[in-house]
Amino acid sequence: xxxxxxxxxxxxxxxxxxxxxxxxxxxxxxxxxxxxxxxxxxxxxxxxxxxxxxxxxxxxxxxxxxxxxxxxxxxxxxxxxxxxxxxxxxxxxxxxxxxxxxxxxxxxxxxxxxxxxxxxxxxxxxxxxxxxxxxxxxxxxxxxxxxxxxxxxxxxxxxxxxxxxxxxxxxxxxxxxxxxxxxxxxxxxxxxxxxxxxxxxxxxxxxxxxxxxxxxxxxxxxxxxxxxxxxxxxxxxxxxxxxxxxxxxxxxxxxxxxxxxxxxxxxxxxxxxxxxxxxxxxxxxxxxxxxxxxxxxxxxxxxxxxxxxxxxxxxxxxxxxxxxxxxxxxxxxxxxxxxxxxxxxxxxxxxxxxxxxxxxxxxxxxxxxxxxxxxxxxxxxxxxxxxxxxxxxxxxxxxxxxxxxxxxxxxxxxxxxxxxxxxxxxxxxxxxxxxxxxxxxxxxxxxxxxxxxxxxxxxxxxxxxxxxxxxxxxxxxxxxxxxx
Numbered sequence: 001x002x003x004x005x006x007x008x009x010x011x012x013x014x015x016x017x018x019x020x021x022x023x024x025x026x027x028x029x030x031x032x033x034x035x036x037x038x039x040x041x042x043x044x045x046x047x048x049x050x051x052x053x054x055x056x057x058x059x060x061x062x063x064x065x066x067x068x069x070x071x072x073x074x075x076x077x078x079x080x081x082x083x084x085x086x087x088x089x090x091x092x093x094x095x096x097x098x099x100x101x102x103x104x105x106x107x108x109x110x111x112x113x114x115x116x117x118x119x120x121x122x123x124x125x126x127x128x129x130x131x132x133x134x135x136x137x138x139x140x141x142x143x144x145x146x147x148x149x150x151x152x153x154x155x156x157x158x159x160x161x162x163x164x165x166x167x168x169x170x171x172x173x174x175x176x177x178x179x180x181x182x183x184x185x186x187x188x189x190x191x192x193x194x195x196x197x198x199x200x201x202x203x204x205x206x207x208x209x210x211x212x213x214x215x216x217x218x219x220x221x222x223x224x225x226x227x228x229x230x231x232x233x234x235x236x237x238x239x240x241x242x243x244x245x246x247x248x249x250x251x252x253x254x255x256x257x258x259x260x261x262x263x264x265x266x267x268x269x270x271x272x273x274x275x276x277x278x279x280x281x282x283x284x285x286x287x288x289x290x291x292x293x294x295x296x297x298x299x300x301x302x303x304x305x306x307x308x309x310x311x312x313x314x315x316x317x318x319x320x321x322x323x324x325x326x327x328x329x330x331x332x333x334x335x336x337x338x339x340x341x342x343x344x345x346x347x348x349x350x351x352x353x354x355x356x357x358x359x360x361x362x363x364x365x366x367x368x369x370x371x372x373x374x375x376x377x378x379x380x381x382x383x384x385x386x387x388x389x390x391x392x393x394x395x396x397x398x399x400x401x402x403x404x405x406x407x408x409x410x411x412x413x414x415x416x417x418x419x420x421x422x423x424x425x426x427x428x429x430x431x432x433x434x435x436x437x438x439x440x441x442x443x444x445x446x447x448x449x450x451x452x453x454x455x456x457x458x459x460x461x462x463x464x465x466x467x468x469x470x471x472x473x474x475x476x477x478x479x480x481x482x483x484x
Contacts, residue, residue, distance in 0.1 A: 024343045026391035029272040029291050032343075036294050039336055045302040045329035046336060048295060114257055115139060121182045127175075133165045134175040138188065146187040146257030147195065152176070186256035193220045199252045211237065211245035223249075228484045243484050273399035275351045277362055284362050286355050288348050296340065298333050302326055346384070350392045351407070353381050358410055365402035367430040372423065373411050415461070428459050429469050436475055441483035 027035055040046055118139045127135060137159055141148050148155075152169045159165040159172075180188040185202050189195035196216045203209050214235065215223045222230050223246075232242060276287045305326050355362060357378065360369040375393065379386045393408040412426040435453055439445045445453070447470065451463045461469075475481070 021339045021342055022388070022391065024339055025346055025388065026395055028395045028397070029274050029289055030270075033291060033294075036296070036340075040296075043329055043332055043336070045299045045326070046333040047297055047299045114144070115142070118142065118179075118182050118187065122179075125178060127178070130165065130167070130171075131175050131178070133163060134159060134167060134172055135179055137163065137165075138172070138176055138179045142188060142257065144257050145255040146184070146189070148176075148188055148190050184253070184256040186253060189256075192254055193217075195254065195256065196249060196252050199256075200248070203248070207241070208244045208248045211235065211241065212248040215245060216249065226479060226482045228482070239484055246484065271397050271404055273404050274347065274396040275398040277355060277398055277400045279363065279401060282363075284355055284359060286348070286352055288344060288351075292347065293344055294340065296333075296337050298330060298337070302330055302333075346388065347392060347396070349382050350378060350384070350389055351396075351398065353378050354393075354407065354410060357381070361410075362400060365400075368427045370410065370412065370424045370426045372413060372425075374413070375411065415459075423459070425469070428454065428461065429473055431457060431459070432466065432469055433473055433475070436470075436481070439481075441481060444478040444481040446478045 024032065024035065036048075040048060119136065122132070122135050122139065125135075137155065138148065141150055141155060143149060152172045156167055156169055156172050159167055176188060180186075180198055182188065185199045186195040189198055193216060197213065200209060200213050200216065215231065219231060219234065222234075228239075228242065232239065235242075237245075272289065272291070274289050274292060276289065278285045278287075305322070354373075357373055358369075358371060360371070361367065375386045375389045379389045382389075393411060396407045397404050398407055409426075412424045415423060415425060415428070432450065432454065435450060436445065447466045448463045450470075451461060451466045454461055454466065470477075
């Protein structure tokens with residue numbers, strides 16, 4: 001049985017303008033500049049420079065144009081018009097959490113690649129056609145660190161299936177020895193041990209080098225675990241001789257591919273600070289990077305077109321189509337300009353709140369003065385949503401007297417010390433790092449001992465928490481920090 005019902009539903013959706021603003025807020029300076037450039041190219045009604053004519057457009061749309069709007073819409077199917085190719089991009093992105101939320105750009109690298117450099121070196125070698133094909137395949141199998149991670153059996157099989165080169169493991173290994181003679185030293189190794197041995201074999205022969213080769217070739221496991229007493233006993237050498245051999249090894253490059261200037265295909269993006277904080281007469285001064293405040297205005301030509309339509313006595317169908325297009329572009333330009341202004345205000349208000357919240361740190365540069373701070377603290381203070389603060393913090397940098405910092409680094413959880421005061425986890429990590437740096441490297445402190453020292457300093461944290469903080473600071477365990 002069919003039945004009709006009436007339901008009331010209350011929902012909240014973001015407008016296209018709000019979505020556009022959120023996307024602009026999360027962009028760092030360089031990406032924001034590209035976004036502005038893209039908008040200038042796509043919207044002919046938007047101009048850059050000091051000339052402004054928004055007021056003229058406002059007067060047109062608010063007065064005479066609105067009077068004619070009903071007539072235009074009566075003659076033109078607006079829905080059909082709005083479905084053409086002139087729809088601004090943001091109108092097609094209605095879901096605030098859709099796949100098009102993040103704007104991605106593809107970096108391009110120029111110059112000779114690491115692989116091509118190795119191939120150029122191969123061309124200087126006298127190889128048979130078979131050997132050349134195997135060598136080229138081996139070079140193509142070298143990763144960005146300079147290693148071959150696949151087994152020679154798999155490589156021999158791939159040569160047969162993909163290149164019709166029938167060979168065996170012995171021949172592949174023979175050619176691999178030729179590849180391992182290429183520069184930089186250590187390239188083409190199948191393991192860290194082999195990489196270090198290749199580099200040591202090229203060094204000038206000396207007692208230190210000979211001992212270093214023995215350590216890597218015959219006692220690599222004991223060396224990597226820093227079992228120095230076993231090594232002293234096994235090779236019957238003094239601590240000074242062992243120390244000199246270890247120093248030889250420490251000067252080697254564990255990632256020969258990464259050291260090559262043209263070897264990396266990754267683009268190292270230059271960080272452009274979005275804010276600058278300076279100390280002036282004992283007070284903090286915050287400025288927004290001028291590149292975040294472009295001078296944009298509505299095109300005078302488009303405003304004049306709209307004015308011409310208003311003054312026309314007879315309005316044809318083509319004129320009506322044109323004026324709908326012009327109004328759409330002018331609206332889009334005005335929305336974009338307003339979004340940029342709101343972005344500037346949001347960035348400045350958010351960073352100003354963070355700066356005052358962490359005033360002691362910005363005045364001294366001592367990370368121990370960082371207060372516990374979470375996104376909600378700033379959001380409550382400036383009256384904005386936590387997601388807005390997150391967009392500002394996750395992608396923006398600030399230039400301080402102590403270096404350029406990522407804003408999200410100023411946020412941290414809190415814990416209570418023995419005096420009942422709330423302290424930042426960043427403060428505890430800084431003290432932990434200081435204690436480790438000052439320890440006796442011949443007898444490094446264990447995590448349990450570090451926990452006891454922190455407890456004596458008024459920070460009662462468990463051993464497993466110390467281990468977690470140590471790992472976050474990229475500090476190895478006590479055994480691996482040991483020095484002879």
